[in-house]
Amino acid sequence: MAKEKSITELKDERNQLIARSKEIINGAKTEKRQFKPEEAEELGTNQQRRAEIDIEIEEHEAANRQQGKRHQPVANESFSLRRAILAQMNKTEQRASEASVIEDATKLHRSVAATAENCGELIVPLTYQKRAAYTAGIEATTGVVIDEEQQELLLPLEANLVLSQAGVRMMTGLVGNIYWPKHSAAQVFWEGENDEAKDGKGEFSKGKLYSPNRLTAYVDISKQLLIQENRSVEGLIRQLLAVAIAQKVEKTALSNAVHEDNVPDGMFQTLGSVNGAMDWAKIVELETNADLNNALFGNLGYIMHPSLVGKAKTKVKDASGAGGFIFGNDGIGMLNGYRALRTNNIPKELQEAKDEFGIVFGNWADYFLGQWGGIDLTVDPYTQATKGMVRLVVNSYWNMGMIRPESFTIASMK
Known part of the structure; x- marks a missing residue:
């Protein structure tokens, strides 16, 4: 039957x-x-x-109304990722507080990825929301992005992403391909008193196409940990999943790897003209490049390799030393008046001598980081069963890139 x-x-x-x-x-x-x-x-x-x-x-629906099963969370009971994983592992029915979230995430996810029916996958959203936070236009259009209010994060990716701290445009729950439309500036003209005005309208173009790419990882979690009714355990599980995704997302965004199909291009594929031994003039040049491109506004800041932070803390701005060190010892991570963030995910061993480290300055609001659909979890209780562990295989869909490349200066120093 x-x-x-x-x-x-x-x-x-x-x-x-x-x-x-x-x-x-x-x-x-x-x-x-x-x-x-x-x-x-x-x-x-x-x-x-x-x-x-x-x-x-x-x-x-009539049967559900009679039985009180409208898949609505119980009052004051929030979604628990730990409980959802445990129910999936034990093949028991999801509680109402989890079932409604999983059902909504599954609907969204099927519009992005081919998900087989009844294949044991657990689909959860990256964020709690009534529907997709951002809906992309179809390919035939220039693309429209609709902003909606987002609520509590399900997976704390933002806390693990330097890119998020820098202020990139992070969008979740995307559907379909997305474009960032470009518009050329409108023009105005001086004309005689009775001369006919020229058409000064700007022009729209689709801009770069962004479509989802699959990202996969796995984490192993103790079975004993999963059965703990503890708020801090819930947070730990979410954190483990978030770190597994975030590290790969960030490493890809800042990568210098050559182009591969189905892998987003990294920022450091092409290095700019600023390179060599670090000095104050080079740091100022990064800011000046943005200024010359009319891009010195928005979420301005540096992301750099920790080795350059150490170098900047010990190198003076001028020969006399009167100007102080390049990286001020103010405890708040400021460089040349702008926020400076560090990550080991930024490339090292750059240039021909392989002795330089990556640094980038720009308006991070002009960098797009998008996630499509939900987070697909396969709960595998068998692979690590002899160790008392459960393996969670994570599949998610991402893309990223510079909306306005002129807003960034990609450099290397030593």
């Missing part, structure tokens, strides 16, 4: 039928012809099945 479909599965099937019907109708319109016999038959079958689905959904 076939397994009865859930409301979510029925709605997914209905959406697929609608999409297929539209495809048939649009095909006939484009070719300016009547429906082929097989197309007419398929449209009729689709229409009948959609009517059946509507009835099945109504029956499900």
